Amino acid sequence: MIKTVVNRQHNRRALPGWQQAGKVRVTANPGYAYAALWSNSVQSFWWFLGASTLTFLLGLVALHFILRPLRDVEMQARAICDREYPVQKKLPWTLELRSVVLAMNRMTTKVKEMFDEQTVAIERLRSENYRDALTGLANRRYFEMNLKQLVETGKHGAVLLFELKDFKLYNDARGYQAGDDLLRNTGEFLEAICKAQPGLEYFTVHLAGANFAVVLANASEQEALELGNKLAQALPRFRERGLVDNEEVGHIGIALYSGQSYGELLSAADMALRAAQQQGPNAVHLFDPGKSASSSVNSATRWGEILREALHSKRISLLLQPVKSATDRDLSTIMHYESLLRLTDERGEVIPAVVYTPMSKRLGLATDFDRVMITEVLARLASKRYGEIPVAVNLFPASLQNKDFIDWMCAELAKVPEAAARLLVEVSEYGVVENVDALRDFINRLLQYGTRVGLDHFGRGFSSFGYLSTLKLDYIKIDGSYVRGILENKDNQFFIESVIKVAHGLDVKVFAVSVETEAERNLLVGLGLDGLQGYGVGRPEDI
Numbered sequence: 268m269i270k271t272v273v274n275r276q277h278n279r280r281a282l283p284g285w286q287q288a289g290k291v292r293v294t295a296n297p298g299y300a301y302a303a304l305w306s307n308s309v310q311s312f313w314w315f316l317g318a319s320t321l322t323f324l325l326g327l328v329a330l331h332f333i334l335r336p337l338r339d340v341e342m343q344a345r346a347i348c349d350r351e352y353p354v355q356k357k358l359p360w361t362l363e364l365r366s367v368v369l370a371m372n373r374m375t376t377k378v379k380e381m382f383d384e385q386t387v388a389i390e391r392l393r394s395e396n397y398r399d400a401l402t403g404l405a406n407r408r409y410f411e412m413n414l415k416q417l418v419e420t421g422k423h424g425a426v427l428l429f430e431l432k433d434f435k436l437y438n439d440a441r442g443y444q445a446g447d448d449l450l451r452n453t454g455e456f457l458e459a460i461c462k463a464q465p466g467l468e469y470f471t472v473h474l475a476g477a478n479f480a481v482v483l484a485n486a487s488e489q490e491a492l493e494l495g496n497k498l499a500q501a502l503p504r505f506r507e508r509g510l511v512d513n514e515e516v517g518h519i520g521i522a523l524y525s526g527q528s529y530g531e532l533l534s535a536a537d538m539a540l541r542a543a544q545q546q547g548p549n550a551v552h553l554f555d556p557g558k559s560a561s562s563s564v565n566s567a568t569r570w571g572e573i574l575r576e577a578l579h580s581k582r583i584s585l586l587l588q589p590v591k592s593a594t595d596r597d598l599s600t601i602m603h604y605e606s607l608l609r610l611t612d613e614r615g616e617v618i619p620a621v622v623y624t625p626m627s628k629r630l631g632l633a634t635d636f637d638r639v640m641i642t643e644v645l646a647r648l649a650s651k652r653y654g655e656i657p658v659a660v661n662l663f664p665a666s667l668q669n670k671d672f673i674d675w676m677c678a679e680l681a682k683v684p685e686a687a688a689r690l691l692v693e694v695s696e697y698g699v700v701e702n703v704d705a706l707r708d709f710i711n712r713l714l715q716y717g718t719r720v721g722l723d724h725f726g727r728g729f730s731s732f733g734y735l736s737t738l739k740l741d742y743i744k745i746d747g748s749y750v751r752g753i754l755e756n757k758d759n760q761f762f763i764e765s766v767i768k769v770a771h772g773l774d775v776k777v778f779a780v781s782v783e784t785e786a787e788r789n790l791l792v793g794l795g796l797d798g799l800q801g802y803g804v805g806r807p808e809d810i
Contacts (some may be wrong), residue, residue, distance in 0.1 A: 270801050285312055309483065336364045340371050341625045348774070352379040367611040373503065379736075382772065386732040389765045396758045397471040398729060401447060402454030410472040413727065414482055415529050416748035420781060422626075423525040424468075425491035426532060428540045429498065434477030436531070449510055450477075451739065456505075457481060460498050466628050466665060467494070468697055477517075482537075487625035488523055488553070493555070495519045495551040500531045502549045512544045513547035522554045571630045573621055577610050578635055583607045585643060586807035587658070590778055591799045593792045598805075602778075603657040606644055607807055633663035641676060641690075648686035651810075659691035661723065664698025667709050680716040688717030700730040703737065710739050721778075726762070730768065740775050743796070747781030750801075754786055760794065767795045776801065 334357040346353050359365050376593045393744045397409035405413075431437075433455060438446040450473065457479055459469045467490070472480040483491055503518040516693065520540025524532045539554035546552060577583070586607040592600035610618040627636050640660050648658060666672050680687035692713060699706045699722075710720045719741035727746040735743075745766065764778070770777045779791050782801030789798060 309484060314555050316362070316670065328713070330490075335359075338370050340369065341369060343371055347375060351737075353378070353713055354524060375755070381478070382475055382736055382769070383733065385769045387774075388406050389732060389762065389769065390729075392758070392762060392765070393726075393729070396762075399454075401791045402451055402473040404454045404458070404471045404473045407474050409483070410474065411529075412751075413470065413746075414532070414572045416746070416751050416781065417482070417484055418524050418527070418529050418532055419751070420652070420747060421526065422484060424483040424486045424487070425523050427483070427491065427495055427535045428520045428522075429481070429517055430538045430540060430544075431477035431518075432515055437511070442475060452505075452508075452510055453479060456501070457498070460501055464490075464497075466576065468695075485624045485628070487629060488627060489599060490629065491521050491523065492551070492553055495521050495553070498549045499549045501769050508650040513776045517549065518546075519544040519551045520554065521551065537756070543735075570623075570626050571632075573612055574626055575620065576629070577612060577618065578632065578639060580613075581639065582611045582613075583639055583643065584611070584809060585611060585640075585647075587653075587810055588800060588807040589805040590659075590798045591804050593796045595798050598788075598799070600638075601656055603659055603661045604653065605661070605693070605800065628663065628665065633665040634669050637666045637672065638675065641679065645679060645683055645686050645690065648689050649683045655689065657689045657719075659693050659721065661693045661695075664695060667694060667699060667705055668702070673709060677712055677716065680713070680718055684716065691719045691721055692717045692718060693744070694725045696725050696730070696743075696746075700728065700734060703734045707738055714739060726766070732766075735770070735773055735775065742776035742778055743770060744780050747801075750779050750781045750787065750791070751783075754790060758765075760790070763791070763796075771795070 281539040330643075335354070339355055343353055345353060352375050354375055355368050375382050398404070398405060399406040403422055420493050431449070431633065434446065434449075435451065454471065454473055461467060461469050461471060461481060465579035468484040468486070470482055472482065474480055481494070483494070499519055503514045505511045505516045519541060520536055520538070520543050522532055522535035522539050527535075528582055535554045539552045542549040542554070586609055587604040589601045590603050590605060590606065591598040592602050594600075610623055614616055621634075637660075644658050644660050645655065680690070688755070694706065713720060720739075721742040721744065722738075722740055723744045724746045725743040726749055743766075745763055753759050753763070763777075767777045776797040777795075778800060779796050780800045782788055782799045783803040785803065788803060789797060
C-alpha cells in the first residue's frame with residue numbers, strides 16, 4: 268500500500284526557473300506484494316497440478332495401449348499351462364514388443380509341435396507292436412495281452428471268433444491282392460457293426476489269415492448273442508458288394524468269460540466256432556451248455572427287478588482301494604481311494620459284478636447307480652470319514668451324455684463345497700474318446716466346484732493321444748494290460764515311460780494299476796510314475 272502526502276509550503280530554495288508548489292511523500296507497504304505473490308503461486312500450483320494429472324492420465328492411457336500386447340503374452344503363457352496353444356495374429360506396432368510377441372508365437376508353435384511329435388512317436392510305437400498292418404485292427408499280441416488282463420483280473424464279458432469260409436481257396440482263385448482286399452473289408456465290416464451298438468465296450472482283432480475276433484468287456488450273454496446274430500445277418504452283404512461268390516461267408520463262435528483261465532476261454536471259443544461251422548451257412552453258436560438263450564432273457568428280466576429293488580432300498584456298500592505315492596519307499600502316503608460298489612439282494616447276498624454291471628447298462632440304470640455312488644461318497648467326504656484323503660468314483664460313459672444327471676451332480680456338489688473339492692471322478696478312456704467335447708465340458712463344469720477328473724484304462728484303445736492336450740485332466744491310469752508282465756516286456760516299459768513324459772509335460776499325473784509284486788513296483792517307480800494301485804499295493808477294504 269502506498270501513502271501519498273502533498274505539502275504545499277513554498278520552497279524558497281527552488282532552482283532557478285522552477286517554482287515549488289509542494290512536496291509528495293511516498294510510503295511502501297510490502298504485505299500487499301506478498302499477498303499478490305502467494306495468490307499467483309497458488310494459482311500456478313493448481314494449474315501445474317491439473318496439467319500434471321492430465322498428462323499422467325494420458326500417459327496411463329497411452330501406456331495401456333502400448334503394453335496391451337504384454338498382457339496378451341501373459342494370457343498366452345497361461346493358456347500354454349492350461350494345455351492350449353493360441354497364436355497372436357495381431358502384432359504390436361512397436362518394434363520391441365513386436366519382437367516379444369513373435370518370439371512367443373514361435374515358442375507356442377514349437378511347444379505344440381513337440382507335443383504332437385511325442386504323441387505321434389508313441390502311437391507309432393503302439394501301432395508297430397499291437398496293430399495289424401493290413402486291416403488296421405488289433406493284432407494277436409494285443410488280443411492276448413488285453414484278454415489275459417480281463418480274464419485274470421476277474422472281469423466278465425465274451426469273445427466272438429469269426430472265420431471266413433474257404434479263404435485259402437478264395438486266395439487261389441482270385442489272387443492274394445483280392446484276398447487282402449477281402450480281409451480289409453472284413454475288418455471294416457466288423458468294426459462298423461460293433462460301433463453301431465450303443466454302449467458296447469469292445470475291441471476287434473485280426474488274429475491271422477481268415478480269423479478275426481471281437482472281445483466284449485462288461486457284456487452279458489444276451490448282448491454277445493445279439494451282436495453275433497447282427498454280424499451273421501449282415502454277412503450276405505459281402506456277396507451284394509461282389510466280395511464273394513455266394514452268401515455263405517463265414518461262421519461265428521461265442522464264449523463267455525467270468526473266472527476261467529485264458530486257455531480255457533480260448534478252447535471254449537474254438538469249440539463254439541467249430542460247432543457253428545457244423546450248423547450251416549453264417550451260423551452263430553454260443554458255447555454254454557448249461558444255459559439257453561430263452562433262460563438268459565428270463566434271467567435278465569428277473570435281475571432287472573432285483574437291481575431296481577436293491578437301488579430303491581439302498582442296499583449298497585463300498586470297498587475302497589488305495590492309490591499310493593510312488594515316491595515313498597514304504598508306500599505310506601495314500602494319494603486317494605478308489606471306491607468300488609458292492610450290491611446285495613433282499614437276502615443279503617452279494618450281487619456279482621458280472622451281473623449288475625452289464626444289466627445296469629442294458630436296462631438304463633447306469634445313471635441311477637452313479638447317483639447312488641456319488642451321494643454315498645459325498646456323504647462320507649462331508650463327514651471327513653477319511654480325513655483329507657480324496658475318494659474317486661467311476662462313472663458309466665452314459666452318465667456323461669446325460670444332461671439331467673450332470674445338472675443333478677453339480678447341484679449336489681454345490682451343497683457340500685469342501686467335500687466336492689475332495690471328490691475325484693474317473694471315466695474310462697474307451698467310453699469318452701469318441702466324444703471329447705462332451706468330456707471337456709464335463710470337466711470344466713466340475714472344476715468350478717474343485718472336483719477333479721481322471722482317465723481310467725488309458726491306452727486300451729487305439730485312439731490318438733492328441734486329445735490329452737485339450738483336456739484339463741488331473742491324472743490318467745495306465746491300463747493294467749500294459750502293467751501285467753511288464754518285467755519281461757520292454758516295449759510296454761518304453762510305452763509307459765513315453766506316456767509319463769508326455770503327461771508330465773501337460774501337468775498330468777500318471778498312475779499304474781494291477782500292480783501285484785514288489786519287482787513290478789520297483790520297475791514302475793523307476794519309470795517315473797506318480798502313483799501305484801493293485802493288490803501288491805493295497806487290497807480293497809470296507810473302511
